[in-house]
Amino acid sequence: MKKTLQQKAEHILDSNFKTEGEFTIPCENLYPFQWFWDSGLIAIGFAHYDMQKAEKEIKTLLKAQWSNGFIPHIIFHTETDSYFPGANFHRSDLHPESNPKYKSTGMTQPPVTGFVLKEIYRISEDKGATLKFIESQIDKVYDNHRYFYENRDPQNEGLVYIYHNWESGTDNSPIWDDIWKTMNPPEYDFERRDTTHVDPEERPSKREYDHYLHIIEIAKANNYNDEKIAELSPFLVQDPLFNAMLIKSNESLIELYKLIGGHENKIKQLKKWQQKSITSFNDKLFDEELGAYVHYDLRNERALKHLSSSSFAPLFANIPDTEKAETMVKVMMEKFGNENQYLCASFDPTSERFNPKKYWRGPVWVNLNWMLYNGLKQYGFNDIAERVKTDTITIIENNGFYEYFDSRKEMHKDNKAGYGGNNFSWTAALLIDLLN
Numbered sequence: 001m002k003k004t005l006q007q008k009a010e011h012i013l014d015s016n017f018k019t020e021g022e023f024t025i026p027c028e029n030l031y032p033f034q035w036f037w038d039s040g041l042i043a044i045g046f047a048h049y050d051m052q053k054a055e056k057e058i059k060t061l062l063k064a065q066w067s068n069g070f071i072p073h074i075i076f077h078t079e080t081d082s083y084f085p086g087a088n089f090h091r092s093d094l095h096p097e098s099n100p101k102y103k104s105t106g107m108t109q110p111p112v113t114g115f116v117l118k119e120i121y122r123i124s125e126d127k128g129a130t131l132k133f134i135e136s137q138i139d140k141v142y143d144n145h146r147y148f149y150e151n152r153d154p155q156n157e158g159l160v161y162i163y164h165n166w167e168s169g170t171d172n173s174p175i176w177d178d179i180w181k182t183m184n185p186p187e188y189d190f191e192r193r194d195t196t197h198v199d200p201e202e203r204p205s206k207r208e209y210d211h212y213l214h215i216i217e218i219a220k221a222n223n224y225n226d227e228k229i230a231e232l233s234p235f236l237v238q239d240p241l242f243n244a245m246l247i248k249s250n251e252s253l254i255e256l257y258k259l260i261g262g263h264e265n266k267i268k269q270l271k272k273w274q275q276k277s278i279t280s281f282n283d284k285l286f287d288e289e290l291g292a293y294v295h296y297d298l299r300n301e302r303a304l305k306h307l308s309s310s311s312f313a314p315l316f317a318n319i320p321d322t323e324k325a326e327t328m329v330k331v332m333m334e335k336f337g338n339e340n341q342y343l344c345a346s347f348d349p350t351s352e353r354f355n356p357k358k359y360w361r362g363p364v365w366v367n368l369n370w371m372l373y374n375g376l377k378q379y380g381f382n383d384i385a386e387r388v389k390t391d392t393i394t395i396i397e398n399n400g401f402y403e404y405f406d407s408r409k410e411m412h413k414d415n416k417a418g419y420g421g422n423n424f425s426w427t428a429a430l431l432i433d434l435l436n
């Protein structure tokens with residue numbers, strides 16, 4: 001019997017779930033550990049058909065939290081040299097508050113856990129049991145938000161910084177080219193592993209990796225101390241996607257604490273952070289000229305004026321008012337949404353830096369599409385939301401469960417427009433959510 005798309009997606013998630021460690025890898029070979037934001041998005045998929053696995057995923061992730069509230073971007077549950085750079089390069093043990101039980105990186109990723117808990121609650125058919133689970137985990141997520149506001153916001157603006165492109169999740173976005181121009185790292189000698197699993201055309205260059213490693217060397221030389229990083233890292237950026245995830249998660253934590261009851265002080269604090277964050281976000285990151293949100297380079301005190309799918313992610317977190325939202329959607333449809341393109345390219349298709357085959361430099365990503373779909377719906381842009389959803393389902397149905405996809409429709413004729421890793425977990429997980 002032919003499997004349905006949903007069955008295929010469930011099969012991928014179940015195969016990528018590692019029973020020994022109770023977590024899910026993003027995909028075989030290329031990404032053999034647990035990644036922070038992947039895990040959260042994966043749990044949303046599991047929640048639709050296997051709530052136990054959804055809960056395990058989140059529990060395992062939060063067990064690796066550091067005593068200062070920080071949650072690392074990769075948790076190296078297993079030993080394998082199929083990934084570079086691994087645990088011995090990152091050396092999380094350098095930080096005095098790192099978790100002695102779990103080797104990890106010393107950087108983080110977009111804080112999705114708050115809104116993921118809310119999504120799991122929305123999907124659950126046994127709300128009482130799910131709320132109990134949430135109650136057992138929610139303070140860890142709150143502590144994570146406190147970590148961000150207390151350690152990643154040196155000018156007390158309500159906007160937190162990332163100190164590495166890997167923290168953004170959008171690893172080699174052309175936006176970072178502006179930062180690489182300010183740096184001149186040594187040419188390191190190392191053995192890449194990603195390019196043995198995936199066509200190098202679809203991955204970052206060696207020189208880009210030199211930059212990535214150099215920033216980590218600086219952080220390590222300072223034992224991953226946040227204050228030192230804020231002072232010394234050549235990469236220090238306020239990212240609209242990252243901050244939108246934090247704001248969306250604040251909102252979810254407030255709603256969940258209300259459901260649980262008896263957490264007035266935490267709700268009060270969350271509301272304070274929330275108000276300040278949304279105000280600064282709109283004042284500082286909205287670019288009137290481009291008609292959407294942009295990144296801010298805190299190290300060099302300048303806006304990085306480029307459009308990317310991150311520019312529209314604030315819709316998901318209810319950040320723009322309706323006027324701003326309308327402007328953004330107009331810009332999105334003009335630049336990213338013509339009939340030759342699938343929505344939504346990860347970088348501005350009208351820019352000369354656009355590359356629709358290369359990783360975060362242009363291809364369509366299902367995680368961003370899922371956020372965009374939900375954001376557009378929240379503001380009542382139902383037709384465009386439906387297009388994002390249909391485009392997402394179509395490209396997966398035709399090409400398979402890839403990590404990313406060519407945004408140009410003409411490239412989809414032979415159904416070979418899926419790139420990067422295959423049988424990719426968040427592609428499967430979020431498809432399940434879109435189908436239900």
Ligand code: 2M8
Pocket residue numbers: 026031035037038073166168169170171194
């Ligand atoms: C990609 O990033 C990792 C480093 O974190 C890599 O290229 O080795 C990104 O797409 C990131 O957003 C994602 O979480 C990770 C695992 O899917 O892969």
